[in-house]
Amino acid sequence: MSKPVNWFSVYTVVLVSLVVAPATANENRTKKDLSEVQSALEQSQAEYNAQRKKIAALQKNLKKHELEIAKNAKALNMAEQSVKETEQKQQAQQQKAQQLKAQHAQFQAILAAQLKSAYMAGGDDYPKMLLNQQDTAKFERTLSYYNYLNKARIEQIEELKVLQQQIAENQAALAKTKQKLAALFEEQKRRQNALVNAQSERQTNLKNLQAQLNSTKSSINYLKDNEQTLITTIEELEQEKTQKIELLGLNKSKGKLNWPSKGKLKHTFGQRKHGGIDWKGVLIGAKEGTNVNSINNGQVVFADWLKGFGWVIVVDHGEGFMSLYGHAQTLLKDVGDMVREGETLALVGQSGGQSSSGLYFEIRHKGRAVNPVKWCRRI
Numbered sequence: 001m002s003k004p005v006n007w008f009s010v011y012t013v014v015l016v017s018l019v020v021a022p023a024t025a026n027e028n029r030t031k032k033d034l035s036e037v038q039s040a041l042e043q044s045q046a047e048y049n050a051q052r053k054k055i056a057a058l059q060k061n062l063k064k065h066e067l068e069i070a071k072n073a074k075a076l077n078m079a080e081q082s083v084k085e086t087e088q089k090q091q092a093q094q095q096k097a098q099q100l101k102a103q104h105a106q107f108q109a110i111l112a113a114q115l116k117s118a119y120m121a122g123g124d125d126y127p128k129m130l131l132n133q134q135d136t137a138k139f140e141r142t143l144s145y146y147n148y149l150n151k152a153r154i155e156q157i158e159e160l161k162v163l164q165q166q167i168a169e170n171q172a173a174l175a176k177t178k179q180k181l182a183a184l185f186e187e188q189k190r191r192q193n194a195l196v197n198a199q200s201e202r203q204t205n206l207k208n209l210q211a212q213l214n215s216t217k218s219s220i221n222y223l224k225d226n227e228q229t230l231i232t233t234i235e236e237l238e239q240e241k242t243q244k245i246e247l248l249g250l251n252k253s254k255g256k257l258n259w260p261s262k263g264k265l266k267h268t269f270g271q272r273k274h275g276g277i278d279w280k281g282v283l284i285g286a287k288e289g290t291n292v293n294s295i296n297n298g299q300v301v302f303a304d305w306l307k308g309f310g311w312v313i314v315v316d317h318g319e320g321f322m323s324l325y326g327h328a329q330t331l332l333k334d335v336g337d338m339v340r341e342g343e344t345l346a347l348v349g350q351s352g353g354q355s356s357s358g359l360y361f362e363i364r365h366k367g368r369a370v371n372p373v374k375w376c377r378r379i
Contacts, residue, residue, distance in 0.1 A: 247318025281362030310351025
């Protein structure tokens with residue numbers, strides 16, 4: 001039959017090794033935490049500056065689009081004004097054309113009447129009229145009438161020529177006006193499309209800018225909260241750095257230490273256990289979830305589950321003194337953490353197979369268990 005493993009012996013070996021192992025200095029850890037916090041703060045500030053540059057670029061694009069909108073709107077307004085003026089000019093030219101056509105028709109009617117009158121008079125030519133005249137006075141009157149009629153006919157023909165030239169010029173100007181009007185309509189259409197495109201780009205840019213502003217506003221608030229948290233953390237770390245915990249041992253505190261938890265002693269130091277093994281510590285009966293406090297300043301050197309003891313945390317107090325707290329419900333500190341007297345390490349539980357809640361508590365000096373009753377105040 002194989003001999004059962006003595007877990008108390010194993011535990012003693014583990015504890016002795018913890019005493020020998022040097023405690024990690026908290027100052028280096030504090031410096032590392034401080035460096036990480038400052039790096040995070042610098043990164044947050046860099047991200048914030050990058051967002052500000054992005055917003056500035058979006059605002060610059062927005063200004064560009066709005067300038068383009070203003071330019072196209074002004075050009076469109078001028079094109080519309082030119083169209084209006086050209087249409088008025090075209091209307092005046094058309095009225096002038098109608099007047100010229102009316103005058104042309106009138107002159108043609110007058111000239112036709114004159115020709116008809118001459119034809120009705122017999123169509124006599126000038127030499128024949130001279131030969132047939134017997135009365136000198138009548139001859140002079142006839143001659144004067146003939147000259148007047150001929151002169152009037154010539155003037156009418158000249159006026160008709162001038163009027164025809166004016167009509168031709170008016171028609172040419174009207175054609176140019178129509179061409180200009182067509183070009184203005186095309187320009188107006190192009191400017192309108194450019195205006196719509198610029199407004200669309202502005203709207204898109206505005207949405208992006210608004211989204212970026214909202215995002216940046218949230219990021220700024222988040223960064224401000226983080227910054228405040230980081231500043232507070234740095235201040236706390238700096239304070240911890242200046243108030244470095246010294247591990248001076250327990251010699252000067254013998255008989256003055258507070259118990260780690262309030263409760264009755266269910267088992268005392270040296271009391272015989274089943275199997276002929278003596279208790280190396282005490283078992284304090286306490287309600288589950290009660291705080292387990294450090295008896296003095298120290299550094300956590302062990303925080304893990306141990307067979308027979310459940311969740312265990314061990315604190316090094318310096319000068320070879322250590323305290324152990326077992327059967328915890330949960331551990332609130334990690335290896336390397338510096339703790340002060342009265343600081344909560346864990347919560348009372350019944351881990352390690354215990355039937356009821358309680359705290360197993362030991363004090364050791366250079367690996368040897370000592371009676372906690374002699375080191376702590378009377379309960």
